[in-house]
Amino acid sequence: MTPDDVDALTSPAGRALLAELAGTEAEDPVALAARLRRAGHDPALAALATTQSRLRARAASKFGPRAQDLLLTAAGAEQATRAVVAAEHARRFAAAGVRRVADLGCGVGADSLAFLDAGLDVLAVDADPVTAAVAAHNLGRPVRCADVTAGVVDELGPGDGAWFDPARRTSGGRRLFDPEATSPPLSFVLATAARVPATGAKLAPGLPHDLVPAGAEAQWTSVDGEVVECALWSGPLARPGTGRSARVVRGGPSGAAVVEVDDTDLPVADVGPVGEFLHEPDGAVIRAGLVARVAADLGGRLVDETIAYVTTDTGLTSPLTRAFRVLEVLPFGLKPLRARLRALDVGTLTVKKRGTAVDPDQLRRQLALKGSRPATIVLTRVAGRQSVLVVEPVSP
Structure with missing residues (x-):
């Protein structure tokens, strides 16, 4: 996708075609393309809109009904935070008294949407022009296209918080497991936390325990049995006395049931024979x-x-x-x-x-x-x- 493609999809013709394609994701792609040609739709726009319609259908498991109003990229839809998890991110910032969150590496805007839903102001930033344009549509407000390590943090002041979702894949799609190989690296996130106390980050579930700084909280979250992230919380976002916690969400996009457990007064487990x-x-x-x-x-x-x-x-x-x-x-x-x-x-x-x-x-x-x-x-x-x-x- 290019910025011109985003413009085409958000044009009156693009919006009308996307609305027409809602619910057609199960149709045979060849038959659907032929039907759109017979109806006189521009082939290039039809191809873009068909791809977008299918991305929206797949993203419904993350965003619920809201997915039908979003613009998505394939990578952005895959890496976006589930709505039920993003809502917890927003709750942490709101509970800490943060008024504005800098979403640094906002992707298609999943977390920023949750921040806005929670009544927080948002400064959304992404380095990729297409992703920034997609996020701007989804948020209904401008998104800054910039390198998040190039001075944005210096603009933050009292009452602001910072949220990171570092890119964990190479340009070729290979997954990165070293926190220092992500963009931005973990060291930059920690340096930001030293300047902006209310800093959080969505990290890979494989984060080693010894990389969790003293005074911070690392929370691993699963949704319907799948471990989706390790969120690192610092300053007022971390719960006092808790270094590691788990959040288990069950019930699909709405998160019907949520259970949390942490390492406060963690006991030593007994070992013994298999019981019933x-x-x-x-x-x-x-x-x-x-x-x-x-x-x-x-x-x-x-x-x-x-x-x-x-x-x-x-x-x-x-x-x-x-x-x-x-x-x-x-x-x-x-x-x-x-x-x-x-x-x-x-x-x-x-x-x-x-x-x-x-x-x-x-x-x-x-x-x-x-x-x-x-x-x-x-x-x-x-x-x-x-x-x-x-x-x-x-x-x-």
Whole structure:
């Protein structure tokens, strides 16, 4: 997409065509293109609008109904913050008394929309001209096209906050895992926090714990089981006494249920034998290093000191875990496992794993099961031994 393409899509003809294409994303693309040609639409505009319509449909899982009014780029739609997560970002700034947020690397404007919804003023900045133009449409206000490291932070004063969403991919689309390789790098974010206390940043979920500065809070967030970010909060945005926290959101774009847990008075987890139930902690809990908190809340223990599985003897459940009833515990071995699963008439096998190099697809091929019943197994270590747990899900 180019700036001219943005102008075309926001022209009266472009807007009318986008409205006409709403709900057509399931149509065959060739048939749709032919229909638009017969209707006399400009082919170039039709191609742009069709692509935009499909991006909007895919983005509905992040933005809900609002997606139908947004302009999007493919990369921007993929990397944009989900609305339910952006709302939490905005809540933090508003609760800290921030009046204006500089959204530094605003992308298509997902976080800026949430800031505006929360009644905050926004200075939106992005270095890419097309992305800035798209964001300006989405926000209904100008977006500055500039390098966020080139003096923008110096304009911020009392009552202002800074929000970063560093680019974590190369121009070729390769994902970057080193926080210092992102744009801007983590060091620039931390330098900004030293000048603008109310600074937050959306970082990759793989952020090492030792990179979290003293006095800051790192919050890992999952949405419907997918870990989507680690937000780093500094100054008044961080909760006192909390260095690491997890936020688990379930219920789709609206976030019907939200549960948080943190490292305040974090206990040491016990380790013991497998009980009647196995609990798989949410990925955000694991990333935040808070499995011991979940184990304590459930009155449970770890199956192995290096493995993030919790076991209990009672049916108590938690919104921070997925629970399974343990049917059998077996030592790992291909032949005895095959024999046992065939004896159980298993044909469809769900394989969960942690702490093992076994490839689930290869294992299914090797087992060659032909039975009529489904089953779930967990491959993991129990007290240091490679083991297989035959389990069944517990309804929430």
